[in-house]
Amino acid sequence: MSARARILGWVLLVVLLALAGALVATHAVLRGQLDHRLDGEIYHETGKFRAYLTSADAATPGVPATVDTLLARYLERNLPEKYETFFSIVDGAAAKRSAADAAARLDGDRALVAELAKATVPAYGTVETAVGSARYGVVPVSVQGDSRRGALVIVEFVDHAAGEISDVLGVMAAMSGAALLVAGLVGWLAAGRILAPVREVRLAADQISESDLTRRIDVRGSDDVAALGRTFNTMLDRLERAFADQREFIDDAGHELRTPITIVRGHLELMGDDPADRRATTALVLDELGRMQRIVDDLLVLAKSGRPDFLAPERVDLADLTVETFTKARPLADRHWRLDGVAEVVVRADGQRLAQALLQLVSNAVRHTRPEQQIALGSSAAGGTARIWVRDTGEGVPPDSRASIFERFKRGSNAQDEDGSGLGLPIVVAIAEAHGGRVVLDSTPGEGALFTIELPVSDRSVPDHAPQEAPR
Ligand SMILES: Nc1ncnc2c1ncn2[C@@H]1O[C@H](COP(=O)(O)OP(=O)(O)OP(=O)(O)O)[C@@H](O)[C@H]1O
Numbered sequence: 238m239s240a241r242a243r244i245l246g247w248v249l250l251v252v253l254l255a256l257a258g259a260l261v262a263t264h265a266v267l268r269g270q271l272d273h274r275l276d277g278e279i280y281h282e283t284g285k286f287r288a289y290l291t292s293a294d295a296a297t298p299g300v301p302a303t304v305d306t307l308l309a310r311y312l313e314r315n316l317p318e319k320y321e322t323f324f325s326i327v328d329g330a331a332a333k334r335s336a337a338d339a340a341a342r343l344d345g346d347r348a349l350v351a352e353l354a355k356a357t358v359p360a361y362g363t364v365e366t367a368v369g370s371a372r373y374g375v376v377p378v379s380v381q382g383d384s385r386r387g388a389l390v391i392v393e394f395v396d397h398a399a400g401e402i403s404d405v406l407g408v409m410a411a412m413s414g415a416a417l418l419v420a421g422l423v424g425w426l427a428a429g430r431i432l433a434p435v436r437e438v439r440l441a442a443d444q445i446s447e448s449d450l451t452r453r454i455d456v457r458g459s460d461d462v463a464a465l466g467r468t469f470n471t472m473l474d475r476l477e478r479a480f481a482d483q484r485e486f487i488d489d490a491g492h493e494l495r496t497p498i499t500i501v502r503g504h505l506e507l508m509g510d511d512p513a514d515r516r517a518t519t520a521l522v523l524d525e526l527g528r529m530q531r532i533v534d535d536l537l538v539l540a541k542s543g544r545p546d547f548l549a550p551e552r553v554d555l556a557d558l559t560v561e562t563f564t565k566a567r568p569l570a571d572r573h574w575r576l577d578g579v580a581e582v583v584v585r586a587d588g589q590r591l592a593q594a595l596l597q598l599v600s601n602a603v604r605h606t607r608p609e610q611q612i613a614l615g616s617s618a619a620g621g622t623a624r625i626w627v628r629d630t631g632e633g634v635p636p637d638s639r640a641s642i643f644e645r646f647k648r649g650s651n652a653q654d655e656d657g658s659g660l661g662l663p664i665v666v667a668i669a670e671a672h673g674g675r676v677v678l679d680s681t682p683g684e685g686a687l688f689t690i691e692l693p694v695s696d697r698s699v700p701d702h703a704p705q706e707a708p709r
C-alpha cells in the first residue's frame with residue numbers, strides 16, 4: 238500500500254470514528270430532550286385537567302355534573318397532539334377517547350384499564366404498546382352526588398416520537414458519509430499533488446548513476462519538499478566531489494608510480510653480465526623500490542585519513558610528545574637543533590599520528606636547511622588552541638609555491654632533489670584535519686619557514702591532575 242493510501246486511510250478512519258461518536262452522542266441528547274419534553278407534556282395535561290375540574294367550564298348551568306359528562310366534555314374540548322392520546326375511564330371500564338386517531342389503542346387493554354382505574358391520586362408510569370413504550374399519567378376524578386369513579390388517562394407515545402430522531406440522525410449520517418467521501422477524494426488528490434515532488438526526487442535519484450553524478454533535481458519553491466530536493470542536490474555535490482577526488486587520487490598515484498617502475502624496468506633490461514654493472518643496477522633498483530615503497534605507504538596513510546579509524550585518540554601529554562619527537566629528530570641530521578618550549582597540557586589526540594606529522598615537517602626542514610642553520614621544535618597552548626610547530630632558518634617557502642605545496646604530489650619550486658614525492662605536507666594536513674585542526678605556514682623566503690599544527694583543546698582534554706598555579 239502506498240504511503241498516500243495509508244495516511245489517507247488512517248485520517249478517514251479517525252474522521253469516521255469521530256462522526257460515529259457525534260451521531261451516538263446526538264442521539265442520546267435528542268432522546269433525553271424528548272423524554273423530558275413528553276414528561277413535561279403529561280404534567281402539563283394533568284395540570285390542565287385539574288384546572289378544568291375546578292373551573293366553571295366543567296359544569297353546565299342547571300344540569301348536575303356527573304363523572305362521565307365531565308370527562309366527555311373535557312375530551313371534546315381538548316385535542317391531543319401528534320404523539321398523544323387521551324381517554325376516560327368510568328367505573329373501571331374505558332369510556333370515551335379523544336377524537337383524533339391515536340398511534341396505538343390503550344383503552345382496549347382491559348387489564349391496563351382496570352389497573353389504571355384503581356388510582357386514587359394522580360399517578361404516572363410506562364407501558365408497552367404496539368408502537369414501543371409509552372408514558373402515561375392518570376388523574377382520578379369523582380363528583381359529589383355521583384357514586385361512580387372516573388379517571389382521565391393521558392398517554393405520550395415516547396418511542397413513536399423518537400422515530401423523528403432516527404429520521405434526523407439518518408439524514409445526518411447520510412450527509413456525513415457524503416462529506417467523508419468528498420473529503421477522501423479531495424484528500425487523495427491533494428496528497429497526490431503534495432507528494433508529486435517527492436516522487437520527482439525519487440525518480441531523479443533512480444536515474445542518477447555513479448557514472449552520471451552531474452544530474453540535479455529541479456528545485457522550485459521553498460517548502461519542505463523543496464528543502465528535501467536541495468539537501469539531495471547538496472549530497473550529490475559532495476558525492477560528485479568525492480568521486481572526482483577518488484579518481485584524481487588514483488590517477489595521481491598511477492602516474493607517480495609509473496616513473497619508478499619505468500626506471501627499474503629500463504635498468505633491468507639494460508643490465509649486462511658485468512658484476513660491477515650488476516651491483517650498480519641492483520643498488521639503483523633497490524633505491525627506486527624503496528621510493529615506491531614510501532609512496533605506497535604515504536598513499537595508504539592518505540587513503541586511510543578519511544576513515545573513522547584513522548585516529549586512535551588517547552590522552553596525549555603535549556610536553557612529552559614535543560620532547561620525544563625532538564629526541565627522535567635530532568640524530569637525523571647535523572643541524573643546530575633547538576627546543577623552543579613545551580606546552581604543559583594534556584589533549585585528546587592520536588600521539589603517534591601527531592609524531593608522524595611532526596617528523597614529516599622535520600624531514601622537510603632538514604631538506605631545506607644547511608648544516609649551520611637551525612631547526613626548532615616547540616609547543617604551546619592558549620585560548621582553547623594547542624600549537625605544535627617545526628621552525629627552520631633555511632631557505633623558506635617560495636611565495637609562488639605557498640598554496641600548492643599542501644596539495645598531493647605538489648612540490649615547491651625550491652624542491653631540487655628527486656627524493657621527495659610531494660606527499661609529506663598533505664599527510665600533515667590530513668592528520669591535523671582529522672583532529673579538527675589545521676596547518677598554518679609562516680615563511681619569509683631566505684629566512685626560513687614555520688609550520689604550525691593547530692589543534693582545538695576541548696574542556697574534556699584538560700588533565701584531571703592539571704597542575705594548579707600556586708597562589709602568590
Ligand atoms: N621547511 C621548508 N622550507 C622550504 N620549503 C619547504 C619546507 N617544507 C616544505 N617545503 C616545500 O613544500 C613542498 C612540499 O613538501 P612535501 O613534504 O609535501 O613534499 P616533499 O617534501 O617534496 O616530498 P615528500 O615529503 O613526499 O618526501 C616541498 O617540495 C618544498 O618545496
Ligand SMILES: [Mg+2]
Pocket residue numbers: 597600601657660661662
Ligand atoms: Mg616532505
